Amino acid sequence: MRNLKPSLFSPYENAFSPAEPLSGYAFSLCGGPCAGLFRIEDGEMLKNLVQCCIRESVPYKVLGGMTNILISDEGFDSIVFLNRKGSISHTIQNDGSILLEADSGASMAGAVRYCIENGISGLEWAAGLPGTIGGAVCGNAGAFGAEISQIFSSGTVIDENGSVRTIDNADMNFAYRSSAMKHQSNKNILLKAVFHLEKGLKEQISAKGETYKETRRNTQPIDQHSLGSVFKNPEGESAGKLIQAAGLKGFTIGKAQVSMKHANFITTEKGVTSTDYHRLVVHVQKTVFEQFRVLLEPEIEMLGFELK
Numbered sequence: 001m002r003n004l005k006p007s008l009f010s011p012y013e014n015a016f017s018p019a020e021p022l023s024g025y026a027f028s029l030c031g032g033p034c035a036g037l038f039r040i041e042d043g044e045m046l047k048n049l050v051q052c053c054i055r056e057s058v059p060y061k062v063l064g065g066m067t068n069i070l071i072s073d074e075g076f077d078s079i080v081f082l083n084r085k086g087s088i089s090h091t092i093q094n095d096g097s098i099l100l101e102a103d104s105g106a107s108m109a110g111a112v113r114y115c116i117e118n119g120i121s122g123l124e125w126a127a128g129l130p131g132t133i134g135g136a137v138c139g140n141a142g143a144f145g146a147e148i149s150q151i152f153s154s155g156t157v158i159d160e161n162g163s164v165r166t167i168d169n170a171d172m173n174f175a176y177r178s179s180a181m182k183h184q185s186n187k188n189i190l191l192k193a194v195f196h197l198e199k200g201l202k203e204q205i206s207a208k209g210e211t212y213k214e215t216r217r218n219t220q221p222i223d224q225h226s227l228g229s230v231f232k233n234p235e236g237e238s239a240g241k242l243i244q245a246a247g248l249k250g251f252t253i254g255k256a257q258v259s260m261k262h263a264n265f266i267t268t269e270k271g272v273t274s275t276d277y278h279r280l281v282v283h284v285q286k287t288v289f290e291q292f293r294v295l296l297e298p299e300i301e302m303l304g305f306e307l308k
Contacts, residue, residue, distance in 0.1 A: 030274040058079055060186065068139060070278065071274060106133045119199060128222065129143065140175065153169065221262060
């Protein structure tokens with residue numbers, strides 16, 4: 001693990017935490033150390049620190065809620081920017097539509113609450129969704145037939161050269177649980193996103209959100225630690241149904257278990273290792289392929305692993 005001087009990151013050197021274990025920040029409860037960690041306070045801090053790393057040729061990774069990423073037990077030799085704070089605002093357009101602007105570190109839950117409080121419709125489907133705006137945009141998060149790509153208008157990014165610029169929906173190359181940002185690490189770091197939404201009635205928006213949250217409570221293990229859906233749904237298939245049909249519900253390796261409530265979730269408990277989780281992912285892949293000749297593709301991002 002590289003030894004970095006805090007003075008490299010002036011004027012933020014006092015916020016630098018060297019060799020920080022990531023297990024304490026991950027929804028999975030596991031993950032090794034990084035070379036150093038910064039808890040980002042706002043978009044300006046993120047921008048300045050990314051530019052610093054580019055200038056000093058220091059590798060870095062921006063992480064948000066860590067609700068959809070598995071870090072190996074060995075960790076990784078990179079600076080981590082834990083981006084979990086941000087503001088949200090909106091403007092009303094001449095046609096009556098709404099532009100919702102959110103920092104990438106703002107939480108999805110906070111964005112949904114903001115929309116309910118201000119009578120803004122179009123994000124109800126995200127009620128109960130964990131993680132941050134940045135992670136949702138990069139992974140094209142979606143549920144109940146809706147997804148980020150349908151509402152994303154534009155974004156402010158910092159590119160690999162440290163320049164700040166604006167991108168639009170077409171630049172994102174959105175696909176199922178994917179985007180250009182997800183597959184081009186550090187080429188563009190999202191600082192802010194703008195979503196095109198509509199005016200609505202608070203009571204109706206709130207009611208829809210509660211319906212979606214209740215559906216999640218009834219069908220997903222949201223009261224346990226997990227990283228959400230582990231695998232993408234193959235075309236015309238349901239990953240969860242294939243895993244269940246393979247008899248894998250409840251299958252356990254170490255402290256990681258295929259959820260009894262929804263087979264496309266892996267739940268974890270205190271003492272779990274990333275190796276437990278990874279071995280279980282590989283076992284599920286192999287079993288489903290042997291039985292149905294379908295290779296499940298992970299939806300979660302894995303750092304420090306190679307899937308067999």
